[in-house]
Amino acid sequence: MAVAPRKNPEATPEKVHVWPYLVRLEFMCAIIVILGLTVWSIMIDAPLEEAANPTKTPNPSKAPWYFLGLQDILVYFDPWFAGVVAPVLIIVGLMLIPYLDVNPKGNGYYTYTERKVAIWVYLFGFLVLWIALIIMGVFLRGPGWNLFMPWQYWDPHKVVALVSVDLPYAFGVRSYNMAMLFGGVVVCGYFAVGTAAYFFMERKAIKSVGLMRMFIKIQLILIMIGIVIKIVLRLAFNIKYVWVTPWFNV
Amino acid sequence: MAKVKSGEIFKDISKQITESQVWTSTFRHGYADTPRNRVLQIASNVWLHLHPVKMHRHALRIKFTWCMGGITFLLFLSTIVTGVILMFYYRPVGEYAYYDMKYLQYDVPFGMLMRNMHRWAAHAMVITVWLHMFRVFLTGSYKPPREFNWVIGVFLVTFTLLLSFTGYLLPWDQLAMWAVTVGTNMARATPFLGHEGPFAEYVGVTPRYDARSVLIGGSLVGPPALLRFYVLHCIFIPLVAGGLMIVHFWRIRKDGGISGPL
Numbered sequence: 035m036a037v038a039p040r041k042n043p044e045a046t047p048e049k050v051h052v053w054p055y056l057v058r059l060e061f062m063c064a065i066i067v068i069l070g071l072t073v074w075s076i077m078i079d080a081p082l083e084e085a086a087n088p089t090k091t092p093n094p095s096k097a098p099w100y101f102l103g104l105q106d107i108l109v110y111f112d113p114w115f116a117g118v119v120a121p122v123l124i125i126v127g128l129m130l131i132p133y134l135d136v137n138p139k140g141n142g143y144y145t146y147t148e149r150k151v152a153i154w155v156y157l158f159g160f161l162v163l164w165i166a167l168i169i170m171g172v173f174l175r176g177p178g179w180n181l182f183m184p185w186q187y188w189d190p191h192k193v194v195a196l197v198s199v200d201l202p203y204a205f206g207v208r209s210y211n212m213a214m215l216f217g218g219v220v221v222c223g224y225f226a227v228g229t230a231a232y233f234f235m236e237r238k239a240i241k242s243v244g245l246m247r248m249f250i251k252i253q254l255i256l257i258m259i260g261i262v263i264k265i266v267l268r269l270a271f272n273i274k275y276v277w278v279t280p281w282f283n284v
Numbered sequence: 285m286a287k288v289k290s291g292e293i294f295k296d297i298s299k300q301i302t303e304s305q306v307w308t309s310t311f312r313h314g315y316a317d318t319p320r321n322r323v324l325q326i327a328s329n330v331w332l333h334l335h336p337v338k339m340h341r342h343a344l345r346i347k348f349t350w351c352m353g354g355i356t357f358l359l360f361l362s363t364i365v366t367g368v369i370l371m372f373y374y375r376p377v378g379e380y381a382y383y384d385m386k387y388l389q390y391d392v393p394f395g396m397l398m399r400n401m402h403r404w405a406a407h408a409m410v411i412t413v414w415l416h417m418f419r420v421f422l423t424g425s426y427k428p429p430r431e432f433n434w435v436i437g438v439f440l441v442t443f444t445l446l447l448s449f450t451g452y453l454l455p456w457d458q459l460a461m462w463a464v465t466v467g468t469n470m471a472r473a474t475p476f477l478g479h480e481g482p483f484a485e486y487v488g489v490t491p492r493y494d495a496r497s498v499l500i501g502g503s504l505v506g507p508p509a510l511l512r513f514y515v516l517h518c519i520f521i522p523l524v525a526g527g528l529m530i531v532h533f534w535r536i537r538k539d540g541g542i543s544g545p546l
Contacts (some may be wrong), residue, residue: 048341050341050344051319051322051337052326052336053322053323053332056339056343057325059344059346060354063351067359071362071401074404075397080399082455083459087458090458095463098448098452098467100448113469113470113472114475114478116470117469117470128441129435141427142424142425143544145424149424156421160418
């Protein structure tokens with residue numbers, strides 16, 4: 035088992051009785067939380083709209099707020115990727131963290147300098163891909179799932195120019211089969227180049243980290259970055275899909 | 285007639301009570317603040333015995349844990365208490381569900397408060413469980429020997445979201461129905477298992493018989509979905525999540541208490 039270095043060797047861990055030291059803390063914390071929850075519940079009522087009506091679809095239809103990040107990436111990907119593959123990747127990717135991150139440092143204390151990459155990757159996934167998309171889904175997505183600024187009126191008849199095209203088309207590729215090939219080269223090239231560059235940069239670490247571990251780690255990171263690239267391509271350059279095939283669109 | 289001091293009478297009475305069979309069979313130790321009693325308070329109490337009797341001082345620092353794991357569990361307990369109260373008034377049936385909500389809000393004493401507390405505690409739980417996970421990540425607490433408990437934690441995060449999501453349908457109003465329609469529509473696109481997903485034609489799934497219809501008991505969010513989500517929300521997921529929580533808390537002790545600098 036890897037052992038983290040002592041942060042402060044003089045601070046010998048001193049043991050205290052759980053009763054009363056921890057139990058009284060827990061008790062005080064519980065009182066504060068329950069009080070806060072009660073005051074909050076007295077002041078703000080849970081929403082209740084009109085009775086469910088299968089013939090009247092609201093626009094926009096939004097999932098519960100904590101799933102709006104996933105609902106938002108439906109704009110950019112096929113539903114089977116946004117709704118099924120992405121959640122599975124998130125859950126499995128999170129479970130893999132302890133097995134992919136073999137840095138023994140930073141075990142049980144706050145440190146930024148000893149694990150910069152790990153912290154940046156997590157912040158990227160948590161704040162950019164999860165929280166930022168939720169904020170966007172809650173506040174900026176209006177009727178027709180169009181983007182509205184907070185000061186804009188939610189116009190259900192907002193006219194959106196249909197200018198989005200697929201990436202191969204933007205590069206002048208007009209034939210269907212050539213577009214499929216072009217998209218395939220771009221997407222596979224992105225993963226190949228990313229993987230190769232990472233292995234080149236970390237070639238000294240291959241022995242200690244392990245080939246398989248490194249490979250899985252970089253694939254997960256490339257997928258995370260790829261989602262953001264896709265969002266930027268769509269919002270800034272009106273690129274609908276990068277790779278269009280009869281079976282899936284990416 | 286001998287004069288008896290009132291203090292001695294009380295002492296006598298309290299001695300008779302605390303030495304009675306009923307008392308000694310109920311309370312297994314005294315309350316005097318002795319090291320032995322401090323240990324017994326924890327070790328002999330069914331509610332407290334998941335704690336160790338002694339712990340490292342650093343683990344008491346609020347700045348280290350932000351109390352987020354404990355608060356998440358407390359909010360879970362709050363939803364159980366308020367949820368069971370709501371269950372006395374609510375029927376998961378298409379014809380009744382919405383009107384039971386109205387009844388709860390306007391006629392049941394403290395019904396609105398119970399509903400508010402249930403809903404806000406659930407939403408708060410979603411936030412605190414994310415913050416708990418964030419803290420555990422920042423302190424590297426998933427590192428050996430705690431990898432397995434991190435995996436259990438990821439399951440618990442998932443089940444927290446599913447608990448909240450299944451509860452979202454129960455008010456049976458427009459917000460509930462369409463939010464769940466959007467959420468479960470994704471299951472239609474599951475590869476192999478959903479009728480709109482890739483490779484569906486090779487498996488032969490249909491709108492009436494695929495991953496989504498199993499979840500909601502039909503091809504649309506209707507009364508069968510309400511019943512399924514009710515059972516998932518009130519029985520199935522709480523049982524699974526509760527079991528995982530027992531493992532989660534037990535593993536904290538088996539892995540050497542909460543993490544800290546070695």
